[in-house]
Amino acid sequence: MNSLVSIIIPTYNRAHLIGETLDSLLAQTYTNWECIVVDDGSTDNTLSVLKKYKEKDKRFHYYKRPDVSRKGANACRNYGIEKSNGDYINFFDSDDIMVSNKIELKLKKIFETKTDYVISKTIDFHHPSSNEVFLSTSLNYNFKAYPLNHYNYICQLLNWLTPDALICSKLVKQISFNDKLSRGQEYNFYTKLTLLSENGCFLNKFLTKRRLHDVSIRNQFTQNEVDKHTVKLRVITLKEIYSKTPKNVKRWFVANIIKNITRVNMILKPNEELLLITDLYKFYGIKSVVYYLFSRSSKYIFGRNEFVRLRLKKSLK
Incomplete structure (x- = not known):
C-alpha cells in the first residue's frame, strides 16, 4: 500500500488558521501524499505562510487560481484536480484538522474492500474564549441504516461532507465541482460521483475535525x-x-x-x-x-x- 494521495485544499484569507491544517497533514501516519493548496486570491499573508511550509516539506504545493477561472472554492478544487498526480484524491478545507491516521485508515479500507472510494465522518469543534475545545456532531450519516447507492444519496437518506471522501482519481477526473454554486456543491459533486460508481464503502469513524466559526454562513x-x-x-x-x-x-x-x-x-x-x-x-x-x-x-x-x-x-x- 504505497499509493500517492493528493490532498486538495482551496483557501482564501486563512493565513491565521491554515498552519494548523497543514500541521495535521505533517502528522499523518501515512506519508506518501502531496498537498495542493489553491489560493482564491487571498489578501492576507497566506503566500508567506505557504512558502515556509514548502521550504519545510516538498510535498506541499501552492498555486493561485487562474484569472480565467470563476472565483470561489469550487474553481480552486477543479484546478487542484488538474494539478494532482495522486492515485487517490481527498478534498479538504483550509481551517479543518485531520486526525493523524485519517489517510492510513481510509486507504486500508479501500484496499480491503476493493472499492472506488471510502466515506468517513466529520466532527465539529470550536474554541470559545476559554480555549477549551468543544466537540459536537451536526450530521446524521445513517451509514448503518441505508446502503450506499445513487438513489439513497440524492434523497439524502445518506449524507456526508466534502472532506469525508477518499476517491480514486480516475473517477474524480471524470467529473468536477460546479463553480456556479456557492452552497450545496458537495451535494452536486457526490450526486455525480454516486451516479458514476456505487462501488463505495463507509468507514464509521470520525477522521476530520471541522472548525465552527462565530458566524455561521448558513444562519445568514x-x-x-x-x-x-x-x-x-x-x-x-x-x-x-x-x-x-x-x-x-x-x-x-x-x-x-x-x-x-x-x-x-x-x-x-x-x-x-x-x-x-x-x-x-x-x-x-x-x-x-x-x-x-x-x-x-x-x-x-x-x-x-x-x-x-x-x-x-x-x-x-
Whole structure:
C-alpha cells in the first residue's frame, strides 16, 4: 500500500488558521501524499505562510487560481484536480484538522474492500474564549441504516461532507465541482460521483475535525433564500445528470423541486418562474408543469397543498 494521495485544499484569507491544517497533514501516519493548496486570491499573508511550509516539506504545493477561472472554492478544487498526480484524491478545507491516521485508515479500507472510494465522518469543534475545545456532531450519516447507492444519496437518506471522501482519481477526473454554486456543491459533486460508481464503502469513524466559526454562513440566510437555493441546486444538478440517471431519480428530483418551491410562499421573479416552468417541462413534460401550477395555486388560495404533495410522487411516473 504505497499509493500517492493528493490532498486538495482551496483557501482564501486563512493565513491565521491554515498552519494548523497543514500541521495535521505533517502528522499523518501515512506519508506518501502531496498537498495542493489553491489560493482564491487571498489578501492576507497566506503566500508567506505557504512558502515556509514548502521550504519545510516538498510535498506541499501552492498555486493561485487562474484569472480565467470563476472565483470561489469550487474553481480552486477543479484546478487542484488538474494539478494532482495522486492515485487517490481527498478534498479538504483550509481551517479543518485531520486526525493523524485519517489517510492510513481510509486507504486500508479501500484496499480491503476493493472499492472506488471510502466515506468517513466529520466532527465539529470550536474554541470559545476559554480555549477549551468543544466537540459536537451536526450530521446524521445513517451509514448503518441505508446502503450506499445513487438513489439513497440524492434523497439524502445518506449524507456526508466534502472532506469525508477518499476517491480514486480516475473517477474524480471524470467529473468536477460546479463553480456556479456557492452552497450545496458537495451535494452536486457526490450526486455525480454516486451516479458514476456505487462501488463505495463507509468507514464509521470520525477522521476530520471541522472548525465552527462565530458566524455561521448558513444562519445568514432567510428561509426563503434557503428554499430558493435548494430549488436552484436541484435544477442545476438534474440538468447535469439527466441523460444518465435512472427514471426513479428523475421523478424524485422533479417532485422535490415542486415540493420545495411550494412548501412556503416563496417569491419568485417572473423570469425565474418562467425558467423554472421551462425546465420542468423539459424534465418531465406537461404533467410536471400542471402539478407545479396547481400546487402553487392551492398554496395561495387555501394556504396549504398537502394533497398535491402527497400525490405528486406517485403520479409522476
